Amino acid sequence: MGTAQSVESLEQLTTVWRAAVLDRNPEADVRDLPGLAVRWADCRFAFWNCVALTGTGADAALVEQRLCRAADLMRAKQHPGYLLVFEDLLGEEARAALGSAAEKAGLAHGFRGIGMAGDLLPLPEPHHPELTFERVTTDRQLRAYADLNSRAYGMPLEDGRDGLVGTRLWTERAYAYLGVRDGVPVAGAATLEADGRLFVALVVTDPDQQRRGYGEAVTRKALYEGGRATGLTRATLHATPAGAPVYPRIGFVPNTPVHFYGLRE
Numbered sequence: 086m087g088t089a090q091s092v093e094s095l096e097q098l099t100t101v102w103r104a105a106v107l108d109r110n111p112e113a114d115v116r117d118l119p120g121l122a123v124r125w126a127d128c129r130f131a132f133w134n135c136v137a138l139t140g141t142g143a144d145a146a147l148v149e150q151r152l153c154r155a156a157d158l159m160r161a162k163q164h165p166g167y168l169l170v171f172e173d174l175l176g177e178e179a180r181a182a183l184g185s186a187a188e189k190a191g192l193a194h195g196f197r198g199i200g201m202a203g204d205l206l207p208l209p210e211p212h213h214p215e216l217t218f219e220r221v222t223t224d225r226q227l228r229a230y231a232d233l234n235s236r237a238y239g240m241p242l243e244d245g246r247d248g249l250v251g252t253r254l255w256t257e258r259a260y261a262y263l264g265v266r267d268g269v270p271v272a273g274a275a276t277l278e279a280d281g282r283l284f285v286a287l288v289v290t291d292p293d294q295q296r297r298g299y300g301e302a303v304t305r306k307a308l309y310e311g312g313r314a315t316g317l318t319r320a321t322l323h324a325t326p327a328g329a330p331v332y333p334r335i336g337f338v339p340n341t342p343v344h345f346y347g348l349r350e
Contacts, residue, residue: 088141091341094200098280099124099137099168099284106133108254117120121150127164130228130248131240135164140209141174145186148179150194152190159348166347168192171200173341183277183344192346198347199329200306200343201320205336206283208310211305213264213298218306221261229270230263237289260311261287264303274298276311276320283321301331308335 099122106113106126111131114125120140126133136155136190155168156164169211180187211218214335221230228250235245254277255261261275285307290300308320323343324332333339 089175091171091176091200092141092177093202094176094241094321094323094341094343095122095137095139095171096152097279097282097284098323099139101132101284102135104254104258104277106347108252109133109248116156117185120147120157123213125158125162125166126239126248127162128247129164129244130234131164131166131244132238133248134162134164136166137169138171138174142176143179144176145182147180147185147324148175148301149186149189152186152192156190156192165180170344170346171341172344175319177254178255187346188349191349193335193349195293195345195347196326197319198320198325198343198345200321200340201337202282202319202340203337204319206308206318206320208305208309208312208335210309211302214301215266215297216264216271216299217304219263219265219270220310221259224254224256226263226270227252227256230255230261230273230289233263233270233273233289234287236292255287259286260307260314262303262310264299264306266294266299266347272303273302274304276307276324277303278311278315278317279321281317281319283308283315283317283320284340285320288322288328300328303335304331305335 102124110126231245231249263270264272
């Protein structure tokens with residue numbers, strides 16, 4: 086994909102993550118440094134602790150330097166998190182040398198995602214025969230959403246609760262929805278307005294309830310309600326490998342691969 090879509094993918098993430106980590110911790114580290122965007126709440130929910138490589142076309146030497154700087158920043162924090170590298174923003178040489186440069190910096194590859202975007206709104210109002218949808222507006226619903234995230238990503242329940250419970254972004258500004266089956270939340274998704282787009286975040290399905298279309302249905306609900314409220318027509322997201330096959334069915338088009346690195350133990 087072109088550089089413009091990859092830059093859009095990076096900018097959407099850093100914009101939304103800035104709001105999310107400041108919502109969790111008003112003293113969060115949200116600096117924009119040369120070649121690095123720091124979005125670090127320093128809480129137990131690791132996804133709120135991130136550094137992202139920025140800029141386009143950096144050569145191998147510069148990327149290695151920035152990876153080392155990012156690793157040093159991460160080591161200075163109390164809680165672990167991730168370094169994000171948007172592959173298509175790197176120069177060709179730097180892309181080829183990314184693995185060895187990360188190893189030199191003391192970083193270990195965690196997993197790979199992919200940026201996606203699409204001019205797909207408005208969507209028809211979604212339905213699922215087994216679900217009702219509830220907007221996340223109460224502390225009880227936010228706790229349920231946090232617990233879904235913890236289970237989906239294999240975290241202790243307290244880690245997800247530390248990232249979400251007591252915050253206001255997800256209950257007041259986001260269009261966050263739970264998919265509820267027989268009174269029990271089984272999936273969740275949220276959209277947030279960011280620079281003229283809707284950003285899809287925190288799409289989760291209970292691990293015991295997967296492959297039933299719940300994640301897709303609740304994502305469509307969050308997009309439908311966000312689009313209806315804002316009038317926006319373009320949406321972006323970052324998919325995990327498990328979720329990547331779902332989003333093209335909604336209308337998203339893949340752009341840049343995104344690599345998630347943690348500190349090597």
